[in-house]
Amino acid sequence: MAEATTAGAGGMTRREFLYYIWGASLALFTAEFTGLMVWFMLPRFREGEFGGRIPVVASSLPEVNDEPLNVPEGRFWLVNLDSTNPQGQERMYQAEDEAEPIIGVAAIYKVCTHLGCIYNWTPTNNRFECPCHGSKYRLDGRRIESPAPRTLDRFKIYALDADDNVVAESPQDEETGFYLPLVLPPETVRFSVDTGDKKEGPKPQLLCEFTGNCP
Ligand code: FES
Structure with a gap:
């Protein structure tokens, strides 16, 4: 021992x-x-499921300022914006405080920025409307009426060519980092919307204040 x-x-x-x-x-x-x-x-997300990248073919993109495309598997609305185009001005227009035109494609998260209800596009009123407490949003997601505290959140978009090369991606606002609409290069064949990369919307003035008809 x-x-x-x-x-x-x-x-x-x-x-x-x-x-x-x-x-x-x-x-x-x-x-x-x-x-x-x-x-x-x-987290591990596969392509095509929420949390990962959702493929969208460019041919399914709505016409400029037309009603948004519902993409349920990605929980977003896809919009094609041009505030300078007279077509669809009842849906997308330029407010007094918007110095630059709003042009390009955006993927808007389908959850209301107030308390998280699922809002919908209301064709008769040409805007998004939340059934829970009445928030209203313009086609690009900016608030028309509160109680929503901010613009609807957006996902990052990648534009891809025929060989799946990224030819452009959503630009960001210099101050807030918010994803701005993406102007598509002509070689774009499809998109990829990254639902794992979301930016909160900013808090500009309510649009109803410019028209003097806030409730
Ligand atoms: S959750 Fe949409 S207005 Fe309250």
Whole structure:
């Protein structure tokens, strides 16, 4: 017994050796367990499911200022905007405080920025309307009437050519980082909307204040 715990010449005792082995095994097990937990907790989304990238063919894009395209699997509305185009001005127009034209494609998250209800496009009124507390939004998602606190959120869009090369992606507002409408290069064949990359809308003035008909 005394032999088992006695150090060899210039070496460690058998008991020390066993402690080291036990410690190393424990450390290895902890590292493996932690790695597995991280792997399980990291979100993994496949293309085509919410949280990942949703493919949309360019030919399904609505006409300029036309009613939005509902993309249920991505939980967004796809809109094609041009505030300078007389076509569809009842849906998309330029407000007094908007110095620059609003032109391009945007993917708008389908959840109201007030308390998270699912709003809808109301064709008779040419705007998005939330059934819960009455918020209204213009075709591009800007608030017409509150209680919504901000413009509808948007996802990032990638424009792809026939070889699936990215030829353009949603530009961002310099101040807020909000995704601005994307002007499509002519070689665009399809889009990819990244539903894992969403930016909150800004908080500009209510549009009803310009027309003096806020409720
Ligand atoms: S949740 Fe849409 S107005 Fe309240």
